[in-house]
Amino acid sequence: MRPYYEHAGITIYHGDAADVLESLGLHWGDKPFDLLLTDPPYGIDCARAIHCTKPSRPNTYKFGPKYESGAWDDSRPAPDLMAALLAVARQHIIWGGNYFADMLPPSRGWLFWDKLFEHTTNFSHGELAWTSLDQRLMKFTLSSKAETAGGKYREHPTQKPEALIEWCFGMVPSARSVFDPFMGSGTTLATAKRLGLTAVGVDLEERYCEMAVRRLRQEALPLEMSS
Numbered sequence: 586m587r588p589y590y591e592h593a594g595i596t597i598y599h600g601d602a603a604d605v606l607e608s609l610g611l612h613w614g615d616k617p618f619d620l621l622l623t624d625p626p627y628g629i630d631c632a633r634a635i636h637c638t639k640p641s642r643p644n645t646y647k648f649g650p651k652y653e654s655g656a657w658d659d660s661r662p663a664p665d666l667m668a669a670l671l672a673v674a675r676q677h678i679i680w681g682g683n684y685f686a687d688m689l690p691p692s693r694g695w696l697f698w699d700k701l702f703e704h705t706t707n708f709s710h711g712e713l714a715w716t717s718l719d720q721r722l723m724k725f726t727l728s729s730k731a732e733t734a735g736g737k738y739r740e741h742p743t744q745k746p747e748a749l750i751e752w753c754f755g756m757v758p759s760a761r762s763v764f765d766p767f768m769g770s771g772t773t774l775a776t777a778k779r780l781g782l783t784a785v786g787v788d789l790e791e792r793y794c795e796m797a798v799r800r801l802r803q804e805a806l807p808l809e810m811s812s
Contacts (some may be wrong), residue, residue, distance in 0.1 A: 589791075590798045594783035595774050599794045603666050605787045609675045618785070619760035621674035622753055624745060625767045625770060627684040628661035648738035662767075664688050671717075674764055676757050680745065682715025693720035696756070698749055700729035725752050740796050741770040750776040771797025 586608035590597040598605045639756060639801065650779035662670075667688045696714040710764055723802060727748055729791050752771050754760065761782055765773040768786030770793055778801060 589794050590801070592798045592801070593778065595778050595801060595804060596785045597768070597771070597787070597794055597797055598773070598787045599789075599791050600787065601789055602662070602670070602787050603717045605688075605766070606669055606673065611669075616673060616675050618674040618762045618764040619676065619678040620754075620757050621670055621679070621765075622750070622763050622773050623670075623678075623765045623767050624680035624743060625662050625667075625685070626658040626660065629658060629684070651760045656785065661685065670766055672763075676760065677717040678714050678753050678756065679716070680712060683713045685715065689715050690717075692716060693722070694720045695722045696753070697722065697724045699724055699726045704727070714753070716756065720756075723756070725749055740800075741793060744770050746771055747770050747776050747779075751780070754780060754782070768797060769793050771800050775800050 586598060586600060586605060588596050589599040600608075647670060661684060667685060671689075679689070682695065691725055692715055694716040696716060698712045698714075700711055700798065701710070702710045703812075754763075754776065763773060763777050763782055763784045764786075765784065766787045768774060771786060774784045774786045781796050786797060788797070
């Protein structure tokens with residue numbers, strides 16, 4: 586499988602994560618990546634749910650609040666795919682881990698993102714990440730509105746703030762390579778690039794691959810202009 590994008594240690598593949606693993610010849614136990622850091626689809630049909638698409642605030646998402654039927658959140662990754670993903674990395678951080686508890690081994694190293702909601706809403710007041718790290722539960726506090734502050738747009742409906750992803754990298758300071766098989770708009774890759782890490786991302790939807798490429802190129806622009 587040819588990369589959709591490849592530059593400065595960052596590689597993107599457009600396709601199904603299982604197909605990418607097979608085409609790259611990533612075998613059980615090889616562990617070519619230091620860290621699996623990803624936010625898989627939870628299988629809760631969030632792509633079309635009113636509480637996620639925010640029809641009352643259509644400008645929240647750059648491409649509008651409506652998503653195609655049968656889109657990215659219709660089902661969870663299959664158990665065999667989840668097992669294969671765990672097998673290609675030494676350490677793991679998986680957001681939405683509470684939706685995959687039946688596929689993941691017990692862990693005490695959970696992460697919690699406190700979104701600082703001040704009142705009851707249709708949204709979760711926080712999110713959980715399962716990790717393979719042998720550490721106490723850790724909390725990161727950042728308003729869920731941080732990603733759209735200053736007139737910014739959220740380009741993916743479940744886009745994580747770069748500050749949150751950078752905090753995740755801080756949990757595994759020895760990691761030099763990262764794999765995100767459900768990369769969305771490329772937050773993990775953009776953060777990895779800024780930190781000087783190598784990264785491989787995969788997404789099934791080409792429009793998200795395009796978003797990630799544009800994002801990576803925009804981050805490179807200031808350096809290119811100064812050279």
